[in-house]
Amino acid sequence: xxxxxxxxxxxxxxxxxxxxxxxxxxxxxxxxxxxxxxxxxxxxxxxxxxxxxxxxxxxxxxxxxxxxxxxxxxxxxxxxxxxxxxxxxxxxxxxxxxxxxxxxxxxxxxxxxxxxxxxxxxxxxxxxxxxxxxxxxxxxxxxxxxxxxxxxxxxxxxxxxxxxxxxxxxxxxxxxxxxxxxxxxxxxxxxxxxxxxxxxxxxxxxxxxxxxxxxxxxxxxxxxxxxxxxxxxxxxxxxxxxxxxxxxxxxxxxxxxxxxxxxxxxxxxxxxxxxxxxxxxxxxxxxxxxxxxxxxxxxxxxxxxxxxxxxxxxxxxxxxxxxxxxxxxxxxxxxxxxxxxxxxxxxxxxxxxxxxxxxxxxxxxxxxxxxxxxxxxxxxxxxxxxxxxxxxxxxxxxxxxxxxxxxxxxxxxxxxxxxxxxxxxxxxxxxxxxxxxxxxxxxxxxxxxxxxxxxx
Amino acid sequence: xxxxxxxxxxxxxxxxxxxxxxxxxxxxxxxxxxxxxxxxxxxxxxxxxxxxxxxxxxxxxxxxxxxxxxxxxxxxxxxxxxxxxxxxxxxxxxxxxxxxxxxxxxxxxxxxxxxxxxxxxxxxxxxxxxxxxxxxxxxxxxxxxxxxxxxxxxxxxxxxxxxxxxxxxxxxxxxxxxxxxxx
Numbered sequence: 030x031x032x033x034x035x036x037x038x039x040x041x042x043x044x045x046x047x048x049x050x051x052x053x054x055x056x057x058x059x060x061x062x063x064x065x066x067x068x069x070x071x072x073x074x075x076x077x078x079x080x081x082x083x084x085x086x087x088x089x090x091x092x093x094x095x096x097x098x099x100x101x102x103x104x105x106x107x108x109x110x111x112x113x114x115x116x117x118x119x120x121x122x123x124x125x126x127x128x129x130x131x132x133x134x135x136x137x138x139x140x141x142x143x144x145x146x147x148x149x150x151x152x153x154x155x156x157x158x159x160x161x162x163x164x165x166x167x168x169x170x171x172x173x174x175x176x177x178x179x180x181x182x183x184x185x186x187x188x189x190x191x192x193x194x195x196x197x198x199x200x201x202x203x204x205x206x207x208x209x210x211x212x213x214x215x216x217x218x219x220x221x222x223x224x225x226x227x228x229x230x231x232x233x234x235x236x237x238x239x240x241x242x243x244x245x246x247x248x249x250x251x252x253x254x255x256x257x258x259x260x261x262x263x264x265x266x267x268x269x270x271x272x273x274x275x276x277x278x279x280x281x282x283x284x285x286x287x288x289x290x291x292x293x294x295x296x297x298x299x300x301x302x303x304x305x306x307x308x309x310x311x312x313x314x315x316x317x318x319x320x321x322x323x324x325x326x327x328x329x330x331x332x333x334x335x336x337x338x339x340x341x342x343x344x345x346x347x348x349x350x351x352x353x354x355x356x357x358x359x360x361x362x363x364x365x366x367x368x369x370x371x372x373x374x375x376x377x378x379x380x381x382x383x384x385x386x387x388x389x390x391x392x393x394x395x396x397x398x399x400x401x402x403x404x405x406x407x408x409x410x411x412x413x414x415x416x417x418x419x420x421x422x423x424x425x426x427x428x429x430x431x432x433x434x435x436x437x438x439x440x441x442x443x444x445x446x447x448x449x450x451x452x453x454x455x456x457x458x459x460x461x462x463x464x465x466x467x468x469x470x471x472x473x474x475x476x477x478x479x480x481x482x483x484x485x
Numbered sequence: 486x487x488x489x490x491x492x493x494x495x496x497x498x499x500x501x502x503x504x505x506x507x508x509x510x511x512x513x514x515x516x517x518x519x520x521x522x523x524x525x526x527x528x529x530x531x532x533x534x535x536x537x538x539x540x541x542x543x544x545x546x547x548x549x550x551x552x553x554x555x556x557x558x559x560x561x562x563x564x565x566x567x568x569x570x571x572x573x574x575x576x577x578x579x580x581x582x583x584x585x586x587x588x589x590x591x592x593x594x595x596x597x598x599x600x601x602x603x604x605x606x607x608x609x610x611x612x613x614x615x616x617x618x619x620x621x622x623x624x625x626x627x628x629x630x631x632x633x634x635x636x637x638x639x640x641x642x643x644x645x646x647x648x649x650x651x652x653x654x655x656x657x658x659x660x661x662x663x664x665x666x667x668x
Binding site: 213 | 532535536538542543544550551554555563564565568569606
């Protein structure tokens, strides 16, 4: 019997619809907690509108993942024979199982986030732990087990977890699981580098709430043109016949969607610099981590699920405000910097000619000169190279996106890196770095070579 | 291994593959790195997972992206429909020259892998790397069990091709021991 459908208004997708089984997940404690975890951590101190939460983002990812699934599993008459053999047909039980499991995974994919999302993750969890590992634990926790057991068909927690994390994280967490080709495509629908619903939703949603228009792109057109495509030939002499390529399939798009895909990747590039790794946001993250290290018992978040569920941005923000007002409270200094906007200022930004490690080396040297407590280093992660995905050309061939697009191959991959110093030291530190930079970098290169040759 | 050393070895690999006339795309770099790690014990700091095209490391993909950002490698797009090639830049060659001890230590391994792998097609490389993956997963299994294992993972590979890949991996394991012992 068909399940009752519920709907909720959403500023991005107008309506997000979900069924009774999905409602049980939404009403679970781990999902409700996401109402109190900001999507962009302390970015609301830079962009006042950025107060949206992981809750609505997770609903949005679920909506988009369902749409993408419906598009790519529909046989448009041009589906290749290997794609047709791999893809369950609409109406089949298998099709329904994977659609439901995919949407469950989309709902669950952010459940493991700490307060203020990524900001505090690296230093405040034990080695080998991150929010994805906590997500995996929550999906396998008795709390969610009770939710899964109430459903028919019951989703396998391993299937939900694999699709929510994707192969990159499964590799990193050493879970010892492999991905069947179909599972790999489903994981791409949620966490894929190019067409993942997670990325599509967060770029559009963050753009909407921050007011930074660079994050917009035509996601309706993009989703309509997504297809499961054979891998294009990688080198001259390799057959373009997919049977000869052993039927390897992946998510790609029709030629008509290439501009939308380019726009998505450009949006990501701009949003990285403008929003996600805005220097002021980066330094607020540092002050937040300093506060949490002083405030949390033993300076760490709990990896126990019960403990994890007790913390959200709300109790941490309350503690920050209290500590800022009390000079004797743990974490008073970083709390004061956050609440009174007395954050450190940028004194050096990575230059194009700097090699990896140069900015960090300058930060270390500045810390020696001005004091460890007055200097911080902050950086975006490596952006990674623009991904190569298949494009179904107008003649039906599957071709490399990098060979079809003049834009994708030119997207810069460099990371943004900064040295920050306490405001009263800013002018002096800037002058000192300008004067000492060459010498610091020369000494750094010599040390790196020496270390490398002694301990390869 | 330090990140700098790892980058110098990857730059050396891209250069040697190009000199051997290899296409030197991402598949070549991925599979060569996996084979060097598993066959010759080159201590790369990458984890590999069995993914769509055989053993694959997302960490290595990130490292290749980072090396482009640092202008040590460049990814050269090719005419449709083909995928891009990786070429080492002048700056990448300088890095190789700077780390002389590292490059002399791993030079024989790089020369060997570039000779053995460079001119292979990507489909063949994927079969070979997956054959090694199966062999590592079932170290005590005979040839026929591993052939079965390979075709279970990659149903599109014929039994004949799977047999050929497993037998070649057994030969390469012996040869690699000799290369590693001589280094």
